[in-house]
Amino acid sequence: MIIEPIIDGVIARSAHPLGCKQAITNQIEYVKSASKIEHGPKRVLIIGGSSGLGLASRIALTFGGAKADTISVSFEKAPSSKGSGSAGFYNNFYFEKLAHQEGRVAININGDAFSKQIKDEVVEAIETYFEGEVDLVIYSLASGIRPNPETGELWRSAIKPIGDSITGNTLLLESDQWHQTTLPPATDEEAQATLKVMGGEDWEEWIDTLINSESIAQGCNTIAFSYIGPECTHPIYLDGTLGRAKIDLHQTSHALNLKLANYDGNAYATVCKALVTKASVFIPALSPYIIALYKVMKEQGNHEGCIEQMQRLFSSKLYGGEKVSVDCERLIRMDDWELAPSTQEKVTHLLSQMNESNFKQLGDYAGFKQEFLNLNGFGFQNINYSDEVNTDIYVI
Numbered sequence: 001m002i003i004e005p006i007i008d009g010v011i012a013r014s015a016h017p018l019g020c021k022q023a024i025t026n027q028i029e030y031v032k033s034a035s036k037i038e039h040g041p042k043r044v045l046i047i048g049g050s051s052g053l054g055l056a057s058r059i060a061l062t063f064g065g066a067k068a069d070t071i072s073v074s075f076e077k078a079p080s081s082k083g084s085g086s087a088g089f090y091n092n093f094y095f096e097k098l099a100h101q102e103g104r105v106a107i108n109i110n111g112d113a114f115s116k117q118i119k120d121e122v123v124e125a126i127e128t129y130f131e132g133e134v135d136l137v138i139y140s141l142a143s144g145i146r147p148n149p150e151t152g153e154l155w156r157s158a159i160k161p162i163g164d165s166i167t168g169n170t171l172l173l174e175s176d177q178w179h180q181t182t183l184p185p186a187t188d189e190e191a192q193a194t195l196k197v198m199g200g201e202d203w204e205e206w207i208d209t210l211i212n213s214e215s216i217a218q219g220c221n222t223i224a225f226s227y228i229g230p231e232c233t234h235p236i237y238l239d240g241t242l243g244r245a246k247i248d249l250h251q252t253s254h255a256l257n258l259k260l261a262n263y264d265g266n267a268y269a270t271v272c273k274a275l276v277t278k279a280s281v282f283i284p285a286l287s288p289y290i291i292a293l294y295k296v297m298k299e300q301g302n303h304e305g306c307i308e309q310m311q312r313l314f315s316s317k318l319y320g321g322e323k324v325s326v327d328c329e330r331l332i333r334m335d336d337w338e339l340a341p342s343t344q345e346k347v348t349h350l351l352s353q354m355n356e357s358n359f360k361q362l363g364d365y366a367g368f369k370q371e372f373l374n375l376n377g378f379g380f381q382n383i384n385y386s387d388e389v390n391t392d393i394y395v396i
């Protein structure tokens with residue numbers, strides 16, 4: 001089939017395998033040239049390792065100095081007569097191939113990470129490939145739904161403000177347009193469901209499962225990703241349903257830290273900067289902030305994407321010295337450069353000037369769109385997108 005970008009609002013409905021391979025190769029090249037991860041973990045479990053921060057952490061730990069073996073869990077779609085398959089599917093395929101070429105173990109487990117069945121499969125894989133133990137567990141799920149194990153009904157997250165409605169702007173990648181949206185406040189039920197899907201409960205279930213199966217190695221750490229952002233993003237993020245779930249995740253990190261203390265290990269919520277990923281472009285009213293931030297940080301020369309954030313996290317914060325670098329709430333802050341007052345001053349100024357007719361000139365919309373296309377294997381100059389792709393070779 002010929003695979004072209006199909007964008008539905010802010011969701012990509014197609015993905016190009018060769019472009020996904022290119023995106024991974026570019027990230028590998030970056031980490032090989034960056035500051036090395038010294039004293040890194042050797043056996044890593046990544047829950048949500050097929051795209052965004054999870055994939056970047058997998059690439060950084062395998063190719064960026066630590067030479068880690070990895071098991072990754074993700075929920076991705078294979079190509080079929082109905083469609084091209086998801087980017088994460090091809091990312092898994094090519095990551096595995098490239099890691100094998102480097103002599104590393106790379107296991108992909110495709111299925112619902114919330115389920116007991118997948119947790120059991122992972123324990124088995126740890127037994128088979130990691131001699132029974134892991135040194136680091138990265139929790140990097142971004143999901144809209146989670147099945148309630150007791151009833152089978154779905155909890156559905158709702159990205160909404162709490163208390164009052166908000167009006168903000170979203171950039172529609174399909175039509176390259178600035179679109180004003182008003183979001184009503186979440187109901188209590190919606191806020192609770194978002195906490196169930198994106199809060200810390202499942203992270204804790206994973207760690208409990210690994211403790212019960214004796215799969216935690218001495219010194220094992222676990223991290224999960226969070227976002228805080230500047231004040232202008234608080235109504236939709238920190239003070240909204242997602243923020244409430246993230247606060248729950250932060251609290252879970254303290255509970256898990258106590259449990260892992262028995263193994264001389266630690267648990268940290270890791271606060272990242274705003275990045276373009278499949279999950280983040282979906283957050284209403286956040287994209288104007290992202291293009292203003294990208295513009296400012298690129299001009300300053302300190303812009304980072306997922307891969308730069310993850311390489312810096314492991315090389316300088318988590319495994320960078322005697323002590324893990326945390327703030328007074330025990331959070332690892334990868335948003336330090338984003339939230340620098342000098343950066344935020346410029347972003348605020350830019351945002352105050354930006355509107356539906358000038359956002360492409362003032363903000364880095366071109367960079368935002370390019371990254372989004374790249375995430376799905378599109379927008380690479382060296383790939384001829386009018387060539388036929390034989391997707392059968394990806395289906396075993």
Ligand code: NAI
Pocket residue numbers: 047048049050051052053054073074075076088111112113114139140141142143144225226227271272273274275276277278279280
């Ligand atoms: P992403 O959408 O790129 O990746 C999500 C991963 O979760 C994929 O590997 C996907 O296959 C997997 N997944 C989703 N549902 C699953 C399920 N039921 N079972 C198994 N795997 C499943 O998302 P991104 O942006 O990398 O997000 C990861 C985490 O980082 C999230 O918790 C997010 O809130 C957080 N974060 C993201 C930031 C951003 O700007 N993108 C900033 C700070 C934190």
